[in-house]
Amino acid sequence: MTVPFPTRKAEAYRYSNLDALKSVWADLEAPKQIVVPASEKHWHVLLPTEEPVQVRRAEIVLEADAELSIFALNTASDYGRYEIDVEVRKGANFTFDAANIGGGKATQEIVTTVRHVEPNGTSRQTVRSVLGGTATGSYLGKVAVARHAQKVDGEQSVKAMLLDRGATANCKPELEIYADDVKCAHGASVGELDPNQLFYALSRGLPPAEAKALLLEGFVLELWDDVPDEAQREALVEASRAALRSVVR
Amino acid sequence: MLQITDLHATVADKPILNGLTLTVPAGEVHAIMGPNGAGKSTLAYVLGGRPGYEVTDGSVTFMGEDLLALEPHERAAAGLFLGFQYPVEIPGVSSMQFIRESLNAQRRARGEAELSGAEFIRLARAEAAELGMDVEMLKRPVNVGFSGGEKKRMEMVQMGIMRPRFAVLDETDSGLDIDALRIVGAGINRIMRAPDRGVLLITHYQRLLDVVQPDRVHVLSAGRIVRSGGPELAHELEREGYAEVAA
Numbered sequence: 446m447t448v449p450f451p452t453r454k455a456e457a458y459r460y461s462n463l464d465a466l467k468s469v470w471a472d473l474e475a476p477k478q479i480v481v482p483a484s485e486k487h488w489h490v491l492l493p494t495e496e497p498v499q500v501r502r503a504e505i506v507l508e509a510d511a512e513l514s515i516f517a518l519n520t521a522s523d524y525g526r527y528e529i530d531v532e533v534r535k536g537a538n539f540t541f542d543a544a545n546i547g548g549g550k551a552t553q554e555i556v557t558t559v560r561h562v563e564p565n566g567t568s569r570q571t572v573r574s575v576l577g578g579t580a581t582g583s584y585l586g587k588v589a590v591a592r593h594a595q596k597v598d599g600e601q602s603v604k605a606m607l608l609d610r611g612a613t614a615n616c617k618p619e620l621e622i623y624a625d626d627v628k629c630a631h632g633a634s635v636g637e638l639d640p641n642q643l644f645y646a647l648s649r650g651l652p653p654a655e656a657k658a659l660l661l662e663g664f665v666l667e668l669w670d671d672v673p674d675e676a677q678r679e680a681l682v683e684a685s686r687a688a689l690r691s692v693v694r
Numbered sequence: 695m696l697q698i699t700d701l702h703a704t705v706a707d708k709p710i711l712n713g714l715t716l717t718v719p720a721g722e723v724h725a726i727m728g729p730n731g732a733g734k735s736t737l738a739y740v741l742g743g744r745p746g747y748e749v750t751d752g753s754v755t756f757m758g759e760d761l762l763a764l765e766p767h768e769r770a771a772a773g774l775f776l777g778f779q780y781p782v783e784i785p786g787v788s789s790m791q792f793i794r795e796s797l798n799a800q801r802r803a804r805g806e807a808e809l810s811g812a813e814f815i816r817l818a819r820a821e822a823a824e825l826g827m828d829v830e831m832l833k834r835p836v837n838v839g840f841s842g843g844e845k846k847r848m849e850m851v852q853m854g855i856m857r858p859r860f861a862v863l864d865e866t867d868s869g870l871d872i873d874a875l876r877i878v879g880a881g882i883n884r885i886m887r888a889p890d891r892g893v894l895l896i897t898h899y900q901r902l903l904d905v906v907q908p909d910r911v912h913v914l915s916a917g918r919i920v921r922s923g924g925p926e927l928a929h930e931l932e933r934e935g936y937a938e939v940a941a
Contacts, residue, residue, distance in 0.1 A: 640745065645782035648742050649796035649852065650770035650803070659795060663786025663835070 457528070460583040460615050462552035465498045465524030476502035476530070481511040481537075488514040490677045492684055497523035504530045507537035509563070516672050517543040517555070518681055520688040525553045533597075535563035542668040545574040545582035546688035548608075554583040561590045561597040561627075569600045572616075573665050577692040579611035585619070588631075592623040601631040606638065606664055608657070608692060657693040662686065695720040695892045696761075696860055701752035702917075703733075703740045710736040712917035713752070718860075718910075723886070723893040725903055725928060728914035729936045734896045735779060737914070738864040741894075742776040743769055757859065770796070771803035773859030775852075777866050779896075781845040784836035790818065792836045793852055800856065821854035824884065826877050842869030850881040861886055862894045867902035879905025900932040913939055 450470055451458040458466075481487045493499060499521045507513055511534070519525040525545070533539050545553035553576075559568045574582035588599040605614030616633035638660055646656035665685050672678035696718040703711040710733045718724045728734055739747045741754065743766035754761040761769060784792065798808040809817070822829045825847050837845050846866055853861055863882070867875055879902055886893045895908060903911070903925065911927040912919045913936065921927065921939060931939050 641782050644744050647766040648776045650767050650800035651796050652767050667786050
């Protein structure tokens, strides 16, 4: 690995657990190179593993009119990082649905750079974080639109739910737009479980942990609605459920 | 069945219930009427155990048990159902899943076997049909995008599926048109009119009481029951207003 070990001064590592990163740095795989050929339609599901530290990186190119959907679930118990760089060419369409679900002292982060380098591309990113204990969940998402990339439509929706006082969410959608005819919507919110919803569920007989988990399912599981393969979708749903149930304990 | 004795409760340190005493025997439907701000919804929430509604004195006994010592979900498992004045929307969670998980949680708590998916769907379909509701609506997220009347019907569908021993229904009639009112009223009669069940019906209006004939009517004012009587009391209230009757 010739790349120098990052410091906190680098924006993309500002909220990282550098000690955990160090523990895997020497063996870290180079970013996965993915090219989606022109007009092809691909999708990937990124399921968490059992490893306490999980760092996965990808550098992706979407050629003209290509489509790519990525569904990523981050539940690492110590440190989990998804780092994705996407180049979106003419008329290509990138969608990214991802969740951080962490409790204890977990640090989870999703760092994306979407570069619209040609006109008419679209990108849609939806990220949901559920954080308990003293966990930290971050989304750092940059959408860059090059000068000639007119008619680009980029969207970022980022929401986090904090279950405990010690939990932290960092939501940072970032736009860098050089073209003048583009649409780039972004929204970020950090909240808590709605006490009205919680009491409604309790009053129907759900014990507190089950009630919270169910409400949080409503917050997270819609991310996986468009996974084309049912088995993969179920795997994401089940892994999300298990993670939510352990976070509300 | 439900015995409320000298109940005092505050919300944000403000006294709302001030010595409320009321007994509903099994097999009876009691109506509580009263002006805005009398404490009707507070009573419902106190019985349901909503956080922020603090009981400062008095007692509530439900089927021989100290209701106030139970957590909200334990009250449900004990057979208490709270029909909400404003049923809550829960995005992303289908009504089917919500009701089924709730019902099964209650059944687990009571040591009963859980319902299978097929058993539950059969039950849900039957209850929805009784209340004139398309079962497809149960596949949608809880109350999301429902009209006021549909939300109230959904409350009754839930009550029909859960078959509580006792229902506290907080203005279940508000937001209903005449036809829906009849359907909901008939639902209350069908589900809850039984010798071993009881209902506390909180309402502003006579309309629902024409369908669900109450055994007793109580007037709540400034946090306590100021008058009780038979069904004719509701008519008197409708005619003369609370100010007259409660005076």
